[in-house]
Amino acid sequence: MKKEQSKKYRLIQYLRILSQTVFLFLFFYLLFQTRFPGEDYIGNVEIFFHFNPLLALTTLLASHTLFLSFSMAAITIVVTFIIGRVACGWICPMGTIQQFFSFVFKKSKLLRPKKQKDNHTAWKYYILLFTLAGSLFSLNVAGLLDPFSLLYRSFITGIMPAANHLFSNVIGLVYSAHLSSIGDGLVQFFETIDINSIFIQGFFLGMIFLGVILLNLARERFWCRYLCPLGAFLGLLSRWNILKLRIDMDKCIKCNLCTIQCETQANPYPEEDWKSSECVYCFTCSAICPTGAIGFHPALNPEHLESINLSRRKVLLSSFLGLIAIPFFRISPLRSRASEKLIRPPGALPEKEFLQKCVKCGECMKVCPTNAIQPARTEAGPEGLWTPMLVPKIGYCDYYCSLCTQVCPTGAIRELTIEEKNQIKIGTAWIDKNRCLPYKFGNSCIVCEEHCPVSPKAIQMIEVETHLPDGTIKRPKAPFIDIEACTGCGICENKCPVVDRPAIYITSVGESRSEKNQFILDINKEIY
Amino acid sequence: MKRRKFLKDVTVGSLLFNIRPGLFAQTSLPDLAVIQGESPAQLAKEAVSAVGGINRFVSKGDKVVLKPNIGWDRKPEQGACTNPEIVKTLVELCFNAGAKEVKVMDNPCNPARRTYVRSGIAKAAKEAGAKVPFCSQHKLKKVDLHGEWLKNWEVFTDFLETDKIINIPATKNHSLSRVTLGMKNWLGCLGGNRNQLHQNLDAAVIDLAAFFKPVLTVLDAYRVLWRNGPQGGRLSDVRIHKTVVAGVDYVAVDSMGVSYLDIEPEKMRYLQLARERGFGEFDQEKLKIEKRTV
Numbered sequence: 001m002k003k004e005q006s007k008k009y010r011l012i013q014y015l016r017i018l019s020q021t022v023f024l025f026l027f028f029y030l031l032f033q034t035r036f037p038g039e040d041y042i043g044n045v046e047i048f049f050h051f052n053p054l055l056a057l058t059t060l061l062a063s064h065t066l067f068l069s070f071s072m073a074a075i076t077i078v079v080t081f082i083i084g085r086v087a088c089g090w091i092c093p094m095g096t097i098q099q100f101f102s103f104v105f106k107k108s109k110l111l112r113p114k115k116q117k118d119n120h121t122a123w124k125y126y127i128l129l130f131t132l133a134g135s136l137f138s139l140n141v142a143g144l145l146d147p148f149s150l151l152y153r154s155f156i157t158g159i160m161p162a163a164n165h166l167f168s169n170v171i172g173l174v175y176s177a178h179l180s181s182i183g184d185g186l187v188q189f190f191e192t193i194d195i196n197s198i199f200i201q202g203f204f205l206g207m208i209f210l211g212v213i214l215l216n217l218a219r220e221r222f223w224c225r226y227l228c229p230l231g232a233f234l235g236l237l238s239r240w241n242i243l244k245l246r247i248d249m250d251k252c253i254k255c256n257l258c259t260i261q262c263e264t265q266a267n268p269y270p271e272e273d274w275k276s277s278e279c280v281y282c283f284t285c286s287a288i289c290p291t292g293a294i295g296f297h298p299a300l301n302p303e304h305l306e307s308i309n310l311s312r313r314k315v316l317l318s319s320f321l322g323l324i325a326i327p328f329f330r331i332s333p334l335r336s337r338a339s340e341k342l343i344r345p346p347g348a349l350p351e352k353e354f355l356q357k358c359v360k361c362g363e364c365m366k367v368c369p370t371n372a373i374q375p376a377r378t379e380a381g382p383e384g385l386w387t388p389m390l391v392p393k394i395g396y397c398d399y400y401c402s403l404c405t406q407v408c409p410t411g412a413i414r415e416l417t418i419e420e421k422n423q424i425k426i427g428t429a430w431i432d433k434n435r436c437l438p439y440k441f442g443n444s445c446i447v448c449e450e451h452c453p454v455s456p457k458a459i460q461m462i463e464v465e466t467h468l469p470d471g472t473i474k475r476p477k478a479p480f481i482d483i484e485a486c487t488g489c490g491i492c493e494n495k496c497p498v499v500d501r502p503a504i505y506i507t508s509v510g511e512s513r514s515e516k517n518q519f520i521l522d523i524n525k526e527i528y
Numbered sequence: 529m530k531r532r533k534f535l536k537d538v539t540v541g542s543l544l545f546n547i548r549p550g551l552f553a554q555t556s557l558p559d560l561a562v563i564q565g566e567s568p569a570q571l572a573k574e575a576v577s578a579v580g581g582i583n584r585f586v587s588k589g590d591k592v593v594l595k596p597n598i599g600w601d602r603k604p605e606q607g608a609c610t611n612p613e614i615v616k617t618l619v620e621l622c623f624n625a626g627a628k629e630v631k632v633m634d635n636p637c638n639p640a641r642r643t644y645v646r647s648g649i650a651k652a653a654k655e656a657g658a659k660v661p662f663c664s665q666h667k668l669k670k671v672d673l674h675g676e677w678l679k680n681w682e683v684f685t686d687f688l689e690t691d692k693i694i695n696i697p698a699t700k701n702h703s704l705s706r707v708t709l710g711m712k713n714w715l716g717c718l719g720g721n722r723n724q725l726h727q728n729l730d731a732a733v734i735d736l737a738a739f740f741k742p743v744l745t746v747l748d749a750y751r752v753l754w755r756n757g758p759q760g761g762r763l764s765d766v767r768i769h770k771t772v773v774a775g776v777d778y779v780a781v782d783s784m785g786v787s788y789l790d791i792e793p794e795k796m797r798y799l800q801l802a803r804e805r806g807f808g809e810f811d812q813e814k815l816k817i818e819k820r821t822v
Contacts, residue, residue, distance in 0.1 A: 038645050171666055183666065191662040194641055369639045398638060399761075400601050400646065437727065446703050447723040451637060453601075455761025461703055477703075495637070497723040 006292035013287040016089060020096040027093035031155060034366045034407060035194040040418055042406050046363050048093070049148055049409030051076050053237075054128075054230040055359055058135040058142035059410050063356040067411045080234045084241040088224060088231050088264075089280030094147035095224050095231075099282075101213050102220035102263060113220050120226055121265055121278055122310050126318035128232035133322025139329055139383065141322075143359035145229050150209070153386060156362035157375055158206025161197040164190065168197075196371040198394055201386070205375065220263045224280065235277035244299040245279065245286075247271040251293035258285035258294055268294060332381030338517035340507040342379045343390040343488065346397060346424045347405035347414040350513050351380075357412035360386040364404035364413060370395030372490065373404060388413075390426065392490030392506050397426060399453035399489065422454075427488030428510040428519075429458070429481050435503035442466035442474030448492035448504045449479055458485035459492060483510065483520065558818035559809075560775040562784060565822035568750045568772065572617040575746060575774035578818050585743040588626030590691040594618055594658070595742075597698045597713055598634035598649050600759040601642045607751035607766040608759045609643065610698045612652035614748045614772060618696060619656035630656075633686055634716040635663040637759075661686065668719040675735025676805075677728060682719040687740065695742040695778065699749040699769070699785045701757035708758045709785040710745045710778045711737040711798065730798040737778060738807060745781040747773040752788050779808025780815050 027048060034045045049055060056070035076087050088095050105111040127145060134141045143149045167190060174183040199205070215222035224231050245268055258268040266279035286294040334342070338351070345364055348354050365373045365388055372395025375386040388404070390397060402421040405413045416424070429448075433439040449459040461477040468474060479492075481504075488506050496502035509519050561578030563571045576582050586592055596610035604612055615632060622630045632653040636643040640662045644650035650660045668682045687693060695710050702708040712729075714736035715722055725732040749771040756765045769788055775781045779802045783793035793799050793810040802808060809815055 036639075036641055036645075168666075175666055184661065187664040187666055188661055191641065191664065369642055398601060398642065401642070443727050445726050447726050449703055450726075450758060453759060453761065455756045455765055457756060495723055497721060497726070499721060 004292055005288065005290060006286060006295070009283050009286035009289075009292075009295070013283045016281075016283055019090045020099070023091045024093050024096045027151075031152070031160075031366070032193055034363060036367070036369045036401070036403060040400065040402070042367065042403055045367075046361075046407050046409040047072075049359075049361065049363075051087075052146065052148050052230060053077050054131075054146055054233045055142055055148070055410065057233075058131060058140055058146075059357055059359070061132065061135040062138045062140040063353060065357075065411075067357075069409070069411075076234070077237060080237045080241065082241060083243040084238040084276055084279060084281055085231065085234045086281045087234060088228075089282040092147065092230075094151045094228070095221070095280065097151070097213070098216060098221045098223050099263065102216045102222075105216055106220065111217055113217055113222075115260055117265060117267075121275075122314070123226045124228055124232040125235070125310055126314055127227060128229040128236075129315060129318040130322040130325070131229050133319040134325055137323060137326050138356050139322075139326045140356050140359065141325070141329075142229070143361065144385070145227075146359060147223070147228050147230050149359045149361045150212070152366075153360055153362040153375070154205055154209030154212075156196075156366040157199040157202045158204075158209055160195050161199055161202050162206055164195040164197040194369070196366060196368060198371050199365070200374045200391065200394075201377060205386070219265075225264050225278075231280075238277050238279075241276060242298045242300060243281070243296050244276060244301075245271065245274045246295050246297050246299075248293045248295070251291040253291055253293075255290060258289055261285065261288055329381075329383045332383070334381040334384070338508055338511075338514060339379050340509070341389070341391075342376065342384075343392070343427045343490070343506055343508050344511070344513065345373055345388055345390065345404045345413050346402065346421045346426050347408075347416045348388075348426075348513055349412060349414065350515075354412050354513075355380070355383050355387070357410045358384075358387045359410055359412075361409060362386075362388075363407040363409060364388045367403040367407045368395060369398050369401055369403070370494075372396055372494075390490060390506075392493035393502065394494075396491040396494040397487075397489040422487065423512075425487050425510055425512045427490070427506040427508045428483055429486050429488065429490075429492050429504055429506055431479055431481060432501075432503045432505065435498050435501065436478065437497070437503070438476040438478035439464060439466065440503075442468060442476050444476045445497065446477065446479070447495050447497055451491045451495045453489060453491060454485050454487060456485065458482045458487070479504065486510075556816070558775075559777050559815045560773060560780050560784060560817045562771060562773050562817060562819045563822060564771050564820070566770065568611045568613040568748070569617040570822055571750065571770070571772035572614040572746060572748075572774075573621065574820065574822050575772045576618070576621055576744070578820070579744070579774045579776065582621040582625045585694065586622050586625040586627050586692055590622075590625075590627045591629045591689075592622045592627045592631070592692045592694065593687055593690040594622070594630060594632045594653075594694050594696055595687070595713060595716065595740075596632060596634060596649055596696040596748075597700075597708075597716065598640075598643045598647050599636045599638070599716060601638040601646050602759055602761075603646055604648050605751070605763060605766070606760050607698065607753040608700065608757075609647035609649060610696050611748045611750045612648035614746065614750065615649050615696055616652035616656045618694060618746060619653050619658040622694075623657055627692075630658040631686060631690070632658045632660050633663060633684075635684060635719065636716065663719070665719065673735055673739045675731075675739065677731035678725070678735040681722075683717055684719060687717040692743045693740060695740075695745040697745070697747055697785075698751075698753070699747060699788055700753040700760075701755055701789055703757070706791060706796065707782075707786050707789050709782040710742075710747060711782055711802065714740050730801060733798050734802050734805065734807070737802065738805070742778060743776070745775060745778045747781050747785050749773060749785060749788050754789060777808040777815075779803060779810050783810030783812070786810075 050072040053073040056073035268285040405416040437445040464478040600608040602608035697713040
């Protein structure tokens with residue numbers, strides 16, 4: 001028998017690697033472009049999300065509203081219907097990263113992942129069912145588990161900030177080596193690409209992603225194989241796909257190489273055990289087959305659901321868990337009373353709808369020019385983990401910026417023009433007279449007033465009396481807040497010279513998006 | 529009046545080296561040039577030439593830093609930053625005088641990437657060939673400012689390691705110091721928690737002015753932000769004044785700006801203090817002012 005690998009499938013494999021590379025670069029390109037573009041309006045940098053049918057479906061289920069941009073997801077669905085999970089194998093940047101590290105680990109002898117088969121590929125379906133069951137009853141947990149959300153969030157709040165700090169150290173070394181012209185070039189480059197590098201939970205979010213990468217030590221493409229709910233969703237869709245694996249039994253030498261090398265445990269050999277729902281069409285098996293016996297050909301017979309190997313009991317259990325989880329996520333005082341520190345980006349929907357739509361991807365955190373938007377910890381309750389909130393001590397809402405509203409992939413933050421955004425109040429400023437320099441010590445200070453961006457200013461200066469211990473009275477000018485003019489942007493808190501706990505601070509009360517979180521009757525009623 | 533004598537000497541010296549008929553005919557240069565007209569670029573050009581021409585201030589091979597006000601994320605017509613055409617004109621003038629390198633920079637209050645763009649200054653200055661770098665934390669250095677009040681502070685080294693520095697402030701109202709003009713413009717060269725300086729702003733402003741020693745100050749009063757400063761917002765906060773003031777004596781230049789904001793210069797404490805310390809003169813009786821409309 002002639003032993004010869006298939007040139008055709010070798011070529012297809014190269015094309016697949018090329019495609020993966022191109023899309024990975026596209027992912028990074030769009031990620032780096034998610035910043036102030038030098039003009040007020042930014043392009044579709046969040047486009048990857050719109051091809052994601054899992055987020056489309058969960059957002060639709062949870063919020064009962066269809067976000068038009070998600071119509072792109074139909075393309076992914078149709079493609080998967082016809083030719084299977086090619087999106088996983090050829091396009092998904094998360095898959096590419098997993099495959100890359102699997103490859104690296106495989107090539108390094110010490111770290112080689114195990115090859116043995118197991119029955120755990122069904123996990124991802126249970127995760128999917130959990131997610132879908134939750135979103136059916138308006139709990140959007142997809143954001144925690146969806147590969148795009150995970151990938152973007154990890155890069156935006158963990159990996160890129162860490163890389164930025166690393167390069168910052170490198171620049172420091174360059175300067176200390178008196179190579180200032182190189183240093184200047186590097187500085188300007190990093191200032192231009194503008195990576196937000198301060199994130200409250202950056203360490204943990206970065207570690208989670210590192211953990212996902214390290215899982216590839218246990219099995220190749222661990223994430224894609226066992227965990228990815230999007231992969232599971234596409235797997236379910238691919239049952240009827242018409243591109244099926246065929247083994248030419250005349251050529252097959254039963255070496256089992258294909259099944260050993262299969263990265264997603266799709267089990268090419270024997271043919272009848274091949275699982276099209278697990279196959280990501282990487283064409284490795286057909287390319288490495290020593291006799292060129294494996295090919296992919298059009299065929300119409302649908303795959304049996306049994307081949308996905310789900311136990312009916314577990315299907316019910318995981319769906320049930322998704323439902324049971326809902327009340328647990330909702331044990332939180334926030335459902336009855338707003339959190340003072342939960343200052344949502346301008347254009348954020350009312351809290352309930354916001355949580356139904358936000359997928360915690362971090363795009364708004366990336367694009368924010370002042371690094372103000374941070375992933376929430378407990379401020380928004382368990383449902384709101386890693387959802388965006390402004391932390392004025394870190395950054396503030398820039399007056400002429402509505403970028404976060406433009407990059408939100410799910411419409412959790414409504415797209416706004418700058419004029420519209422400036423009509424929105426995200427919170428209200430308050431003065432801590434025990435810490436404010438004029439009130440407390442009688443010193444003049446106008447830093448908050450100076451920075452207030454609205455015209456006329458929401459911070460007015462009034463003369464106050466400060467009694468000093470020696471009996472004298474100082475009459476400095478002190479800030480006074482016009483609550484109707486204040487938009488809650490937080491620049492006053494950010495710039496207050498009392499740095500540890502600013503003497504002027506923002507709380508969420510008065511935010512336009514909430515009917516209840518108000519303190520003066522009918523303030524801003526006409527705005528939202 | 530040591531400084532004034534020094535300036536006179538420099539003027540005479542440059543006159544001797546600059547044998548041009550037109551210039552030779554001038555007996556003494558004005559302390560201030562106040563030029564009014566339609567085009568900001570032309571005003572800047574005329575103002576500089578009226579106080580002796582750019583060659584008086586910039587020599588061949590010089591590294592020059594221009595310090596406009598790029599503090600706020602505001603458009604030129606909102607008057608919160610220096611007029612981009614005036615900045616551009618000064619860049620061109622510096623290159624005409626043979627400057628080796630011209631940098632235009634500021635450490636703004638809003639993010640630099642935004643203010644550099646929206647103010648129009650980055651584009652205008654780059655068109656004229658200047659470098660428009662961002663201030664970097666890597667280039668901060670704590671220096672002895674030799675001030676009476678402000679002893680040490682972090683300064684971006686770009687403003688220190690240069691041959692010449694030209695101040696190009698905007699004319700703005702400011703609630704604490706009441707005005708923000710040339711001398712206050714130096715806060716944009718500082719890093720650190722500079723907002724603390726506002727607790728003794730007049731003293732800080734004077735110490736900074738004395739430290740940075742600009743060879744020339746060109747005040748953009750084309751648009752005057754007369755209320756809601758220092759960043760304004762509404763177009764009604766701006767008065768179109770169509771004036772550019774140039775001078776070596778930065779106290780004198782600031783005093784002109786103060787008068788455009790409807791304040792008598794004598795009432796500004798920081799000008800009084802600056803005069804007491806011999807940095808300049810604001811009494812318009814004692815100044816030689818060339819006023820022209822072009």
